[in-house]
Amino acid sequence: MRFQRLVQIALFVLFALLLWQAKYPLAEGLPVDLFLRLDPTILLGTMLVSGTWITDLFRGLAVLLLALVLGRFFCGYVCPLGATVDAADWMIRRKKPGRNGNAAEGNTRIQAWKYLLLFAVFCSVLAGVSLVFLVSPISLATRFYTVTVYPVLLSLADSCLWFVENISSYLGLDGAGYLQIKHVSFNANVFTAFFVTGLLLLGLLRPRFWCRNVCPAGAMFALCSRKPMVRRTVNDRCTDCGACIRSCPMGAISNEPQRTAHSECIVCLKCMEVCPENAVSFRWTFEKNAAPAVDPGKRRLVLSGCAGLAAGLLLKTNVGSVQGSAKDLVISRVRILRPPGALPEEAFLDRCVRCGECMKACPTNTLQPVWFETGIDGVWSPKLAARYAACEQACNLCGRVCPTGAVRPLSLDEKKYAKIGTAFIDRSRCIAWEEDRACLICDEICPYNAIVMRPVTDNRNTVPFVNENKCNGCGYCENKCPVLGEAAIRVSPHGELRLFDGSYERTAQAHGLVFHAKGGLEESFSFTKPKQDGNTSPEIPPVPSPDQLPPGFTSD
Numbered sequence: 001m002r003f004q005r006l007v008q009i010a011l012f013v014l015f016a017l018l019l020w021q022a023k024y025p026l027a028e029g030l031p032v033d034l035f036l037r038l039d040p041t042i043l044l045g046t047m048l049v050s051g052t053w054i055t056d057l058f059r060g061l062a063v064l065l066l067a068l069v070l071g072r073f074f075c076g077y078v079c080p081l082g083a084t085v086d087a088a089d090w091m092i093r094r095k096k097p098g099r100n101g102n103a104a105e106g107n108t109r110i111q112a113w114k115y116l117l118l119f120a121v122f123c124s125v126l127a128g129v130s131l132v133f134l135v136s137p138i139s140l141a142t143r144f145y146t147v148t149v150y151p152v153l154l155s156l157a158d159s160c161l162w163f164v165e166n167i168s169s170y171l172g173l174d175g176a177g178y179l180q181i182k183h184v185s186f187n188a189n190v191f192t193a194f195f196v197t198g199l200l201l202l203g204l205l206r207p208r209f210w211c212r213n214v215c216p217a218g219a220m221f222a223l224c225s226r227k228p229m230v231r232r233t234v235n236d237r238c239t240d241c242g243a244c245i246r247s248c249p250m251g252a253i254s255n256e257p258q259r260t261a262h263s264e265c266i267v268c269l270k271c272m273e274v275c276p277e278n279a280v281s282f283r284w285t286f287e288k289n290a291a292p293a294v295d296p297g298k299r300r301l302v303l304s305g306c307a308g309l310a311a312g313l314l315l316k317t318n319v320g321s322v323q324g325s326a327k328d329l330v331i332s333r334v335r336i337l338r339p340p341g342a343l344p345e346e347a348f349l350d351r352c353v354r355c356g357e358c359m360k361a362c363p364t365n366t367l368q369p370v371w372f373e374t375g376i377d378g379v380w381s382p383k384l385a386a387r388y389a390a391c392e393q394a395c396n397l398c399g400r401v402c403p404t405g406a407v408r409p410l411s412l413d414e415k416k417y418a419k420i421g422t423a424f425i426d427r428s429r430c431i432a433w434e435e436d437r438a439c440l441i442c443d444e445i446c447p448y449n450a451i452v453m454r455p456v457t458d459n460r461n462t463v464p465f466v467n468e469n470k471c472n473g474c475g476y477c478e479n480k481c482p483v484l485g486e487a488a489i490r491v492s493p494h495g496e497l498r499l500f501d502g503s504y505e506r507t508a509q510a511h512g513l514v515f516h517a518k519g520g521l522e523e524s525f526s527f528t529k530p531k532q533d534g535n536t537s538p539e540i541p542p543v544p545s546p547d548q549l550p551p552g553f554t555s556d
């Protein structure tokens with residue numbers, strides 16, 4: 001096996017292991033987002049659009065500088081999407097193209113697409129919209145393996161467990177019956193699977209079609225590796241048989257096999273392997289043997305820049321969808337629950353590269369990719385789906401694994417004050433309010449004591465009220481509400497606390513928010529928070545005097 005293949009497989013396994021390790025509890029100091037931080041498109045796209053200096057992403061710059069020496073080694077050795085494309089190409093086993101069909105000269109027009117796409121993405125940044133998430137190879141690979149492959153693997157493992165349990169019980173080994181494999185599911189997984197499968201099927205047209213023609217990170221590496229210091233050289237033994245030209249997965253070798261388009265070469269060493277004369281080597285040299293580099297053309301560059309800018313402006317002014325109605329006099333873009341510690345919405349969308357690392361790490365599986373609920377620019381960003389699962393108090397992994405700081409890394413104490421939203425009660429669905437039946441589930445499950453039960457006129461049973469100042473928006477009530485379908489108590493982003501910097505605890509306290517986990521000492525709280533919109537819970541009635549209470553209730 002070629003040296004390149006060995007290294008590529010080893011690094012892919014490292015990528016998979018790090019992604020696997022993005023789980024609760026997270027090992028201290030383990031760089032689970034290492035590969036994401038190496039992607040130069042994430043580095044430049046995120047920093048430009050957010051206008052902030054993100055020190056942790058500077059490894060991407062180091063990798064880019066290394067391309068000046070080693071050429072596009074990242075594409076051939078490090079990129080997990082490149083490894084996936086190689087595996088798909090191997091399975092597709094397409095017929096090798098003829099010599100002229102794969103020479104560097106015959107492909108330049110299509111190979112220029114990647115430069116055009118790169119330029120379009122960076123022009124969209126001028127409009128203040130980050131489209132990096134659509135094209136960053138590492139983000140795409142991380143998202144694909146998180147949202148699509150990981151849940152399928154867990155399901156398969158669970159099926160295997162069924163066999164293991166049966167065989168072991170036949171053998172009298174009962175311990176296997178206690179084994180369990182957690183299931184996870186993700187919204188938009190089918191869309192993601194189709195998206196990536198389509199990308200891999202491009203291999204039917206050409207090997208490594210994505211890497212040679214489309215990938216903007218590949219374009220950045222190509223720009224840095226026009227004259228690498230370690231480069232392909234061919235000695236006099238070459239008989240001009242063309243084996244290397246046919247086998248090159250990137251179409252980087254010229255019709256004269258001695259010449260190489262270095263910016264396209266991913267140093268895969270395949271030409272060295274197939275050469276019957278051992279005429280090819282890769283070494284440190286300044287030999288002038290370059291084939292003409294791909295030229296995207298000025299006019300096409302201007303056109304792609306305009307297209308990127310227009311796309312950015314369109315997305316920026318896209319309403320997406322609205323909530324409320326003209327009658328309510330409240331029309332605003334749909335807001336959704338974001339992970340605790342998420343930056344304010346606009347900054348969050350600028351920084352989030354939709355890698356899915358936070359969703360992979362989330363132990364309750366409440367973080368789900370957004371579909372088109374918030375418009376096109378929100379696709380694949382994480383939302384908190386409280387009906388599906390709640391946000392665990394003792395976990396702060398989403399912020400710890402986020403490579404771009406779209407979700408701030410918070411200590412558990414600080415995270416408690418990062419209010420996700422506020423629960424409100426839909427009285428028409430609540431069985432205590434509407435049907436006058438006893439139900440205490442939201443009150444009992446709320447970890448912050450934010451639900452209080454009070455008697456009201458005309459009801460025999462007490463009914464729930466939300467104390468907004470104590471509600472952290474964790475979603476346990478919505479998740480456990482026994483009403484079928486949409487819950488009777490739901491968490492809305494109303495009252496969310498999202499800070500760009502500074503202390504959540506101090507800000508929350510300044511707003512009169514008091515979050516104490518159940519069993520805490522805090523017992524008195526204020527009901528004075530003014531109503532702000534239609535989702536605000538009604539005023540909670542005061543505790544009635546003992547002689548007004550139903551039998552069995554006390555006022556303390």
Ligand code: SF4
Pocket residue numbers: 351352353354355356357358359381382401402403404405406407
């Ligand atoms: S918020 Fe989640 S999906 Fe977005 S960049 Fe951070 S980890 Fe990736």
